[in-house]
Amino acid sequence: MWTSKVPSQQLNNKHQLFKGRLLTVGSALQRHQQQNHWEELLETTPTRSDEEWMQAKAYAELPGPGAWRLLSYFLPGGKLYNTNLIQMNRRMREWYGDIYRLPGLLGKNDVIFTYNPKDFESTYRNEGIWPIRIGLESFTYYRKVIRPDVFGGIGGLVSEQGKSWADIRNKVNPVLMKVQNVRQNLPQIDQISKEFIDKLETLRNTATHTLNADFHEQLKMWAFESISFVALNTRMGLLSDQPDPNAARLAQHMSEFFNYSFTYDVQPSIWPYYQMPEFKKFLKTYDHITEITTNYIEAAIKRFDDAQQSDTKCVLQQLLALNKQVAVVMAMDMLMAGIDTTSSAFVTVLYHLACNPEKQSQLHRELRRILPSCEDALTAENTKNMPYLRACIKEGLRITSITPGNFRITTKDLVLSGYRVPRGTGVLMGVLELSNSDEYFASSAQFVPERWLKSDSDVDVDVKACPEARSRNPFVYLPFGFGPRTCIGKRIAELEMETLLARLLRRYKISWLAETPLQYESTIILSPHGDIRFKFEPHSV
């Protein structure tokens, strides 16, 4: 059974109510558009009549509040007033159990919340080749309705469904999911990490070893510089004193995009009925991002045309070879999905290492073997064997997955935890809770990278692998999702995080200075927030 143990992070209340509501209220037109878009993907066979289905309990018997009760929870004085999504889910789980239903208000589909890994398995195993995950509607609207001239009717991976999604995904999978192809970027990603550390040195108080700057903001610039190198084959100079002026504008518009997207894609909004002036500003932000990104792509195309033909093609060249519109959409999606995610995940892993000095020392020993001197380069050869570093990343993302739940719309009738769940129902799989449960991970509150090591890992003799401390169930740990719709940026994110962690922890002993544990606010993802202070003391060797 689930233990109601709270993971180490605290969650900020801001915005959560609305996110919770998104799943239950939403705007009628958005809902209508979404349904029109994906309802045609649902299986058309008659309702199941097999034994499992017939013996299962009726859908109506699922625990959960009725519509009015649910609304009353959120009113001032209500039991869930001012709670965030995670707190709301935890309380509801205490009240209703490991599976419960939130009614879809105003005609929106119901959402089943489940904490049973067997349900995760059933949902994923039956998602078919075109899994449905509701994306950001404003993306699709802007690309398909406002700017078909630029995007040629392509909505992008995040928001497309069905065949339109698969057409892009099948094309770009070999470019972005193949480890070797992504790892060809290592020299430049390493160079960017070195520049990040040079910048950190200029911001570091050498007496107190603290930073005179917002570390998380600096990390966003690092993530931006790294992903724009991969997506646009362009160095933006965001870690230098003189960034490319267009890059600085793009960074600004990206940050506006995240705020607007939360307001118009996550919170319920009337924009599909009536476009208020603020929504029009959001469309302008999309315009700016589109204009700057396409200019960078045009400049890169010119550079590629002028350069000598080479056997190795960068990611952008490979995407352009598929189709120019796919390349433009994918490059923009990489920028939009690859900055806050990677920087938030990075802060998370660093925080756990900072709070666990003995694990950090162990990692430092591994890194000294890989980089005898801080100035050495990270290469395809020397990065092959860094099991402890990789285990630290996995363990950090286990304790705090920045995407705490995974979402699908069921395409078939499913039996979940003994209840009949009709096709077309939303299922939210609360994976963060399971990866923080002692039932699946021994001493789950503790940061134990050793649980991810294989017994025969090539680590120091004094490290003891303990793979038995992690569950073999593949559905209880899914920081990048699962199946054909899994995160397409996983390889890139891993490369970036490994490279910068190797450089940072090779060079500094890092400790956590804030008085409270790392806190998170939840917008589109869980994002570190509040007092984020580390100490960076250079190692003597």
Ligand code: HEM
């Ligand atoms: C540590 C960093 C990251 C985490 C934890 C993360 C997590 C996720 C998760 C959980 C999903 C949903 C998967 C599913 O529904 O099964 C997703 C989707 C996606 N991610 Fe990431 N992500 C990260 C970094 C990136 C980066 C760097 C990129 C840029 C290439 C990226 C691009 C995308 C895209 C385009 C999708 C939608 C894929 C689709 O629907 O086909 N992500 N990500």
